[in-house]
Structures are given as structure tokens and as C-alpha cells.
Amino acid sequence: MDELVTGRRRTYGPRDVIVEDGSELQEIRLVISGLAARSKDLSDGSRQIMAFLVPGDLCDIEGFVLRAMDHRITAVSETTCALIPAAEIESLLIEFSSLTRALWWSTMTDSAVLRARIIDHGRRDARERIAHLFYEMLIRYRVVGRTTDHTFPFPVTQEELADATGMTPVHLGRILGELRDEGLLEWRRRVLTVHDPAGLKRVARFEADYLHLDRTEARDGNVAERAGDLI
Amino acid sequence: MDELVTGRRRTYGPRDVIVEDGSELQEIRLVISGLAARSKDLSDGSRQIMAFLVPGDLCDIEGFVLRAMDHRITAVSETTCALIPAAEIESLLIEFSSLTRALWWSTMTDSAVLRARIIDHGRRDARERIAHLFYEMLIRYRVVGRTTDHTFPFPVTQEELADATGMTPVHLGRILGELRDEGLLEWRRRVLTVHDPAGLKRVARFEADYLHLDRTEARDGNVAERAGDLI
DNA sequence: CGACGGCTTGAGGTAAGTCAATCCACGTGG
DNA sequence: CCACGTGGATTGACTTACCTCAAGCCGTCG
The missing domain is CATH 1.10.10.10 (Winged helix-like DNA-binding domain superfamily/Winged helix DNA-binding domain)
Known part of the structure; x- marks a missing residue:
């Protein structure tokens, strides 16, 4: 993992959107420093933060595996992320058998349902x-x-x-x-x-x-x- | 996936524990029919159900990847599961690089934190x-x-x-x-x-x-x- | 028939929400 | 260096959603 984070980086200011809800991803982001939050904005204007991301946390593998993000990630304080490019990840997916991919996909959708439940309870x-x-x-x-x-x-x-x-x-x-x-x-x-x-x-x-x-x-x-x- | 579920099966009655909290797993269970629930019992006697499992849902990959279950799975109605033995899964893990495994592990712990949040909000x-x-x-x-x-x-x-x-x-x-x-x-x-x-x-x-x-x-x-x- | 588990109904009580005013720290400009 | 504006925190009075306890009900099964 370490060798992947030596590449390109990007820094976000407080409240900047790191990954937009609904976006399809070309790269995975790893939080290097700062603090970020997974959140979902609801139609009535309220918001639910489902998780805080600290250094070492991955932002958006779900967006990669599931194709589209079902929530948004924003910087809470100034946050810098390492950008792991698509190519690196694609090479990973190649080594996956279709069964592995199915399992992977299944756990991702499970998490998505869990997030929905958090929104339910919180807001x-x-x-x-x-x-x-x-x-x-x-x-x-x-x-x-x-x-x-x-x-x-x-x-x-x-x-x-x-x-x-x-x-x-x-x-x-x-x-x-x-x-x-x-x-x-x-x-x-x-x-x-x-x-x-x-x-x-x-x-x-x-x-x-x-x-x-x-x-x-x-x-x-x-x-x-x-x-x-x-x- | 289909070829895996042709093997051994097991049927559970209402309220039977399918996978115990804290257990380490030798096999993965896939719900074939019925309805099951992921739940956690709290010290004050209250309980939070974090998800319902319908046919086609996997019970306990997290237990397999993370080694120990952090919650319990019970049958709600009569439920039968296919048991996918350890050997089948081990062969999967072999094809994983250590990076893949790290990613896998990371998403699993993320889900665990999400479940904790659901318990927080619900109970x-x-x-x-x-x-x-x-x-x-x-x-x-x-x-x-x-x-x-x-x-x-x-x-x-x-x-x-x-x-x-x-x-x-x-x-x-x-x-x-x-x-x-x-x-x-x-x-x-x-x-x-x-x-x-x-x-x-x-x-x-x-x-x-x-x-x-x-x-x-x-x-x-x-x-x-x-x-x-x-x- | 009675017993039991699950559902319903009712009368309070309490945790948390709403709305709104005030306060405080900090930054900015005169 | 003080006046001011601003975003966030605090405080207060009132409302409401949900909880608690408890009684009654109803269908199912022995």
C-alpha cells in the first residue's frame, strides 16, 4: 500500500467536497492527513454524517466497485488525500475471479444498506x-x-x-x-x-x-x- | 456461485442462532430461503437488529475475513442456509494479493463501524x-x-x-x-x-x-x- | 375451555426538538 | 487599537415524539 501513496496528492479546505454523491470514479483516495466525513444530504435540508475518516482510511472503494457513489465525502478540516490512479486498481480487478468480485460487490451493497439505516435512525x-x-x-x-x-x-x-x-x-x-x-x-x-x-x-x-x-x-x-x- | 450452493445445507427454526456473536468461522452461510437478522444484544437487555437477510444474502463473510463475528445472526422464520466449506473459501484467499486482502479487510472494518453507529442511534x-x-x-x-x-x-x-x-x-x-x-x-x-x-x-x-x-x-x-x- | 404470545389502547412522564435571543472569540478594516 | 461583523456556542421557554407501565384483547393451540 505504501508504494501507492507516493504518487499524486491533493489537499482540500474545510467543507470542500472530496467525492461527490453520484459520481463515478477514476481513482481511489486515501486520507493522509486531516479529517473527512461521509455524509448524505436529505431532501428536507438535513444531513447525516455516517462516518468520520481519519488518516489511513480509504474514501471511495465502494464508488469504484459499485460504479457510483451513493453519498458524498467532504473535508471537515484541511485534508490531504493520496490519489491512487485507475490503472493501479484495474490491475487489481483483473486478478479477481468473478466469484471474488461477486463477494466484494455483495459486501459493498451490504454497507450501503447499513448507511441507509443510519440515515433512517438519525434523521x-x-x-x-x-x-x-x-x-x-x-x-x-x-x-x-x-x-x-x-x-x-x-x-x-x-x-x-x-x-x-x-x-x-x-x-x-x-x-x-x-x-x-x-x-x-x-x-x-x-x-x-x-x-x-x-x-x-x-x-x-x-x-x-x-x-x-x-x-x-x-x-x-x-x-x-x-x-x-x-x- | 451457483455451484457452491449445491453442497451441504442446514435449516434453522425461528429464533435459532445461525452464527453466534464472537465465533470464529469455518464456513460461510448463504441464505437460501426464509428470513434472518443480524443483531446485537446490549448489556441492558435491549437489542438492535442491524439488517434483515433475505434469500441470496451472505451471512458471515465478515466473520471469515475479520476472524471473529462482532454480532449475532438469528433465524426470524424458518430459514435454510447453504454451507460453503472453508476449503472453497481458502482457495479464494490464495488468489488475493496482500493489497487486495488489505482493501477487503478495510471495507469490512468500515462496515463494522457502521453497525456500531446503528446500535448507537437505535438503542x-x-x-x-x-x-x-x-x-x-x-x-x-x-x-x-x-x-x-x-x-x-x-x-x-x-x-x-x-x-x-x-x-x-x-x-x-x-x-x-x-x-x-x-x-x-x-x-x-x-x-x-x-x-x-x-x-x-x-x-x-x-x-x-x-x-x-x-x-x-x-x-x-x-x-x-x-x-x-x-x- | 384456559393459557399463552402477540397486539392494541390508555394515561402519564421524559428526552429531545424548535425557535429565538444572547454571548463569545476571532478576524478585518478604519 | 478599537469598532464591527460573523460564525459558532450557549441559554431559556415551550412543544412534541417517543417511552413507560399497565390493562385489556384476540387468535391459536393444547
Whole structure:
């Protein structure tokens, strides 16, 4: 690794954007000094910082493996990064078998989902969190071909759902009742039925980018066909 | 991938533990059917589910790469997994250069930190979250050799810190004042001084396992020397 | 039939949010 | 060297989202 960081460097001032949300990358950045932050700006103007990057941390391998960044990296204080050029990385990818690449890709998307969960907990209220989780699960079940409409078995208890969304079973139950009364969904007998997907997506303030469905390197290329109406 | 899943399988009933927290792994599990959850049980009896695993998701590559799991995986409904034996995976690792392995390891520890953040947000209050973040940063700065005592430059604004801990700058400021008044720490002029590391660790309910410091495959093996007193 | 696990409903209580004023340190220019 | 402006921190009064405890309900299974 050391030999890679001897190359080109770049220094960013406080609040400078190091890697833009949505960008496709030609190089990987390694923090040499300073402090940077992974963050996501939400539609309502709030922001969630998901991680701080200290010297020695890599900024954007996910952008490289997944093709597009699903969040932004900014300098907090003055920060200098080593730029590891595309060529160096490409040579790495060549040594990967397709299985290795699939594993790599899978862990990256897992992290992306974790980041989404952090945003949920940090900057969304109970309604939004529940809606977001349900909508995400709907898409994921669709993508793996476990359902073709807006219904799927979701065999968790309210207590488990509360543990996932970081709230009390009691409060979860209340909000669930609201969503039901509003005709958005029904969740009875361990089966979830989404009556109004568009409405659910709206209350969740859902953005699908973090699932990286467009570039699925996995076995099926027909994601659009399976979940296109939801994204 | 398909050819790997033709082998041995195992089925788990609801609430069965699929992979235990802290275990070292001999095989990787792939969810074939059912629903599983990554979760962590906290000392106060509460639990945080960090992700649901649907068919096609891998359970425990992190346990394989990082050596020990930092959380637990349980079946939610009846779940069957394909067991991919160690030998298959070892053969993968052989094709990795040490650089590839370093990258791999780095993304895995990143995910672990993300999971810690989810636990923070879901199951800890403002005090605990702030304390936890500060303590984690202290350790990370120590590990990369940026400080040797309990002081380090932490040049973020209160607003940024609030965005990271998922709260309001106002509330953050109040709690910060409490921690200061209690003599735990001081954070002035962008420099953090931890007066009482043990106390801070206690209010954070900090457990170091998720940082995977024991098995650092990175360039320095002297983590214990650098941060041993904190863990 | 009763028992049990899970869901629902209700009445308070508390942590954290909102809005807004004030304060303080620092930098800049007259 | 002081006046001023600015970004960030602090303080206060009030509101709200969510929690706690506790009782009641309902479907399932023995």
C-alpha cells in the first residue's frame, strides 16, 4: 500500500467536497492527513454524517466497485488525500475471479444498506423509518424474485420490527395502525400487503440509489423488469 | 456461485442462532430461503437488529475475513442456509494479493463501524452516543499514531457533530456541557481532551470488539502498545 | 375451555426538538 | 487599537415524539 501513496496528492479546505454523491470514479483516495466525513444530504435540508475518516482510511472503494457513489465525502478540516490512479486498481480487478468480485460487490451493497439505516435512525422519525424499511424489503423481495406484486410474507413480530427500527414495540404498533388507517398498507398474519406503493415511497422519502440495482453484477440482469415500477 | 450452493445445507427454526456473536468461522452461510437478522444484544437487555437477510444474502463473510463475528445472526422464520466449506473459501484467499486482502479487510472494518453507529442511534441516548463517538475517535487516533495520550485535535463544529450523532446542535451543546461539568472531557478550540477515559468508556457502554483491533492485518502490529490502555 | 404470545389502547412522564435571543472569540478594516 | 461583523456556542421557554407501565384483547393451540 505504501508504494501507492507516493504518487499524486491533493489537499482540500474545510467543507470542500472530496467525492461527490453520484459520481463515478477514476481513482481511489486515501486520507493522509486531516479529517473527512461521509455524509448524505436529505431532501428536507438535513444531513447525516455516517462516518468520520481519519488518516489511513480509504474514501471511495465502494464508488469504484459499485460504479457510483451513493453519498458524498467532504473535508471537515484541511485534508490531504493520496490519489491512487485507475490503472493501479484495474490491475487489481483483473486478478479477481468473478466469484471474488461477486463477494466484494455483495459486501459493498451490504454497507450501503447499513448507511441507509443510519440515515433512517438519525434523521427520520418513526413513520418514515417504518415506511422506509417496508419499502426496502418490498424491493429486495422483488429483486430476488420472491414476489411479483405488492404482497410478500414478512414473518417478523412487532418486537423484532421495533428492534430493527430502533423503537418500542408499543410505539411501533401505534404508527403501524396509522399507516393501516391511511390505507397505505396492511400487515396481518405475518404477510405484508402494500396497498399504495407510491404513497409508501413518499412517506418513506425513499431514494433507491443506495441499493445499486442498476449495475447488479449478480446472476440476473433483469432487475428493472422485476422491480422497475418501484424505483 | 451457483455451484457452491449445491453442497451441504442446514435449516434453522425461528429464533435459532445461525452464527453466534464472537465465533470464529469455518464456513460461510448463504441464505437460501426464509428470513434472518443480524443483531446485537446490549448489556441492558435491549437489542438492535442491524439488517434483515433475505434469500441470496451472505451471512458471515465478515466473520471469515475479520476472524471473529462482532454480532449475532438469528433465524426470524424458518430459514435454510447453504454451507460453503472453508476449503472453497481458502482457495479464494490464495488468489488475493496482500493489497487486495488489505482493501477487503478495510471495507469490512468500515462496515463494522457502521453497525456500531446503528446500535448507537437505535438503542442509546444522546449522552451515550456522544460519549461513544468520542471514545471511538480517541482509539482510532491512537491506533493510527496521531496521539499518544488522551488529547487530540478534533476539528469539527457542533453542527457537524450533531449531524454525526443524529441530533440537534442545541441538544448536543447541552449534553456536551454536562459531560464537561462532570469532568469527563473538555472540547475547546477544536481540541478534545479526555480527562477521565475510564469514565467516558463507562457512560458510552463501549465495547471494543467491533473495531477488530486484535487481528489488524494492516502494516502495524503494535496496536496493543498504542491503544491497549483504552480497550 | 384456559393459557399463552402477540397486539392494541390508555394515561402519564421524559428526552429531545424548535425557535429565538444572547454571548463569545476571532478576524478585518478604519 | 478599537469598532464591527460573523460564525459558532450557549441559554431559556415551550412543544412534541417517543417511552413507560399497565390493562385489556384476540387468535391459536393444547
